[in-house]
Amino acid sequence: MEFWKKRIPLIIVFLAGLTMILTYYSSRKEAVEILTSYSKWYQIIAGFALLLGVVSLGQVHIAKIRKLKSGWAYSLIMIIAFLVMSISGFIWGIEKGTPFMWIFENVTTPLASTVFSILAFYIASAAYRAFRAKSFEASLMLAAAILVMVGRIPFGEMVSRLLPDSLYFLRIDVITQWLFRVPVAAAKRAILLGIGLSSVTMSLRIILGIERTYMGGE
Amino acid sequence: MAINYDKMLSIDRRIVYLIIALAIAVPTIHPLNLPVTVTPDVRGVFDEIEKLEPGTPILISVDYEPSTTPEMDPMSKAVILHCLLRGLKVIGISYLIYGSGIGEDLFNEVEKIYEEATGKKLVYGRDYCYLGYKPGDYAMIIGLGEDFKGTCKQDNYGKSVYELEILKPIKTLRDFPLMIDLHDDSYINYWIIYGNERTGIKIGSCCTAVMATGMYPFWRAGQITGIVGGLKGGSEYEKLVNEKYNLKRRLKQARAGMDAQSVIHIVIILFMLLGNFAFIMKTKQSKKQ
Numbered sequence: 268m269e270f271w272k273k274r275i276p277l278i279i280v281f282l283a284g285l286t287m288i289l290t291y292y293s294s295r296k297e298a299v300e301i302l303t304s305y306s307k308w309y310q311i312i313a314g315f316a317l318l319l320g321v322v323s324l325g326q327v328h329i330a331k332i333r334k335l336k337s338g339w340a341y342s343l344i345m346i347i348a349f350l351v352m353s354i355s356g357f358i359w360g361i362e363k364g365t366p367f368m369w370i371f372e373n374v375t376t377p378l379a380s381t382v383f384s385i386l387a388f389y390i391a392s393a394a395y396r397a398f399r400a401k402s403f404e405a406s407l408m409l410a411a412a413i414l415v416m417v418g419r420i421p422f423g424e425m426v427s428r429l430l431p432d433s434l435y436f437l438r439i440d441v442i443t444q445w446l447f448r449v450p451v452a453a454a455k456r457a458i459l460l461g462i463g464l465s466s467v468t469m470s471l472r473i474i475l476g477i478e479r480t481y482m483g484g485e
Numbered sequence: 486m487a488i489n490y491d492k493m494l495s496i497d498r499r500i501v502y503l504i505i506a507l508a509i510a511v512p513t514i515h516p517l518n519l520p521v522t523v524t525p526d527v528r529g530v531f532d533e534i535e536k537l538e539p540g541t542p543i544l545i546s547v548d549y550e551p552s553t554t555p556e557m558d559p560m561s562k563a564v565i566l567h568c569l570l571r572g573l574k575v576i577g578i579s580y581l582i583y584g585s586g587i588g589e590d591l592f593n594e595v596e597k598i599y600e601e602a603t604g605k606k607l608v609y610g611r612d613y614c615y616l617g618y619k620p621g622d623y624a625m626i627i628g629l630g631e632d633f634k635g636t637c638k639q640d641n642y643g644k645s646v647y648e649l650e651i652l653k654p655i656k657t658l659r660d661f662p663l664m665i666d667l668h669d670d671s672y673i674n675y676w677i678i679y680g681n682e683r684t685g686i687k688i689g690s691c692c693t694a695v696m697a698t699g700m701y702p703f704w705r706a707g708q709i710t711g712i713v714g715g716l717k718g719g720s721e722y723e724k725l726v727n728e729k730y731n732l733k734r735r736l737k738q739a740r741a742g743m744d745a746q747s748v749i750h751i752v753i754i755l756f757m758l759l760g761n762f763a764f765i766m767k768t769k770q771s772k773k774q
Contacts, residue, residue: 291683299631306628306636310621317620361585362642363593371551371586379552387509387749392501395756396494399764409761413754419694419717420747421519444524452701459702 277476284474325349411446418443490767494760501756508752512744519747521740526697526704527721529711530689531567533663535729539572542655544664544686546676547579547588553669553693554587559739560691560719561667565595566736567726568665569613570603574651576661577615578637580625580672585618589641602732610649617641626679630658658684663710665689669696677708691718716742 287305290298328342355366362368400406417423418439427438435441472478537543545565549557568575577588592615596607607613616637619625628636633655634646646652654660664686666673673690680686687710690700694715703709713722719739727735 302627303631303635306621306624306631309624310628310636313621313624361589363589368586368589372590375586376551376554379550380555383552384555388502388505391505391749391753391756392498394753395496395501395760396498398757398760400761409757413757416750416754419715420750421521421743422747422751424522425520440522447698447701448705451698452705455699456702 415443490763493763508748509745512748517744521720521724523721526712527718530713531725533710542574543568544661545577546666547584548581548672549669550583556693560713563722563726563736569599570730575613579618582618601734614649614651615641623675623679630684633657658686661686663687667691669693716746
């Protein structure tokens with residue numbers, strides 16, 4: 268049992284991981300064919316994973332409705348919405364003019380946009396109540412935020428144009444661009460490098476069988 | 486008369502919300518028509534499209550969700566319209582499941598704008614096509630890099646990709662000199678890693694303002710040709726398209742939104758300054774007492 272439950276998955280992961288690494292860096296025809304097959308397998312497995320996700324989602328919400336747990340009404344709405352969208356898509360298709368597309372255009376999109384746009388109100392309220400220059404770092408962040416906010420709108424450019432050409436480097440839009448291109452790009456690059464190195468480490472641990480939490484337990 | 490800074494700091498949030506609502510509504514109803522200056526980031530995408538000869542295929546990936554359509558749609562329309570006006574063969578695809586509906590709407594709308602602006606008709610399958618959502622995450626991109634039609638199989642409407650005239654010369658991602666990613670998240674990273682790095686396809690980024698800051702390392706490294714970020718980027722792109730093609734119906738959706746955004750930025754800055762002023766004065770008052 269140990270062999271089937273532990274060894275076989277480890278061998279599969281090791282071989283799949285190694286093959287992906289080797290074929291990714293090779294331009295030989297055989298390597299390309301293997302990589303293409305792998306990507307198709309992945310697409311098929313991802314399709315099944317999607318199905319699994321739908322089943323799991325249904326199970327969680329149906330159980331919540333049955334037991335009348337707190338917020339069960341939201342689960343009911345979720346299930347109804349899911350069924351309406353799925354059934355209308357299966358029966359009438361998803362092209363323009365179908366009920367599926369009508370719901371997508373007139374319910375899904377406006378609802379999602381509305382929720383997202385509410386952010387502007389929260390940001391304004393939070394900016395007034397919480398964005399305080401309590402320390403040097405907070406003051407620096409406040410100054411950078413103001414500069415970027417002014418620099419990213421035409422008003423900033425209009426004000427900046429009042430400066431003489433000799434003081435070009437003091438224009439708000441120029442400072443904003445510099446902030447984006449130098450400090451922001453450098454910080455973002457450092458984060459990306461960190462993520463990249465961590466991903467490589469974790470991938471190697473999984474391929475070599477050191478990290479086994481994905482199999483459950485340990 | 487002494488100012489009560491405590492009261493000033495604990496202002497009712499409904500007043501803040503009301504001011505914000507007015508700051509958005511007024512410039513939307515009465516546009517301010519603020520001037521737009523084109524930045525090199527946006528020009529990087531525009532110029533790369535201009536460099537392509539008419540008839541060249543271009544891939545557009547619609548990778549954003551319904552929540553960001555108000556910010557993404559104007560620039561997406563401007564970029565797709567630009568490609569069509571340039572005479573490029575536009576092939577749409579999506580990395581996201583939402584892209585199926587969003588992309589369909591987008592292409593339908595751009596088709597209408599194109600016909601109104603030029604008086605010419607576009608033919609689906611010859612001038613443009615939309616392949617819709619393709620599952621498989623980054624494996625889908627690897628697949629496109631090796632066997633484009635084998636990976637896509639059908640367009641968004643269930644038609645075989647082998648029947649589409651526009652896709653006849655396309656074998657792999659290498660047949661596209663350029664792709665534009667319309668994205669509201671970091672999906673472009675996969676296009677860079679598995680698209681640009683493996684096949685050499687150039688990539689232009691059109692994204693939300695929040696995402697734009699994260700694109701600068703890629704731009705500086707030459708992995709993307711330019712960045713059209715948020716409504717500001719969209720308004721700059723609209724200006725470039727309007728000026729270059731002298732359209733009968735001028736693009737102005739992003740620019741209209743930019744007016745409201747400009748006012749809202751100023752209002753938020755004033756809130757921040759006012760909040761800090763009250764905070765500093767209150768601290769001083771407390772020290773005195």
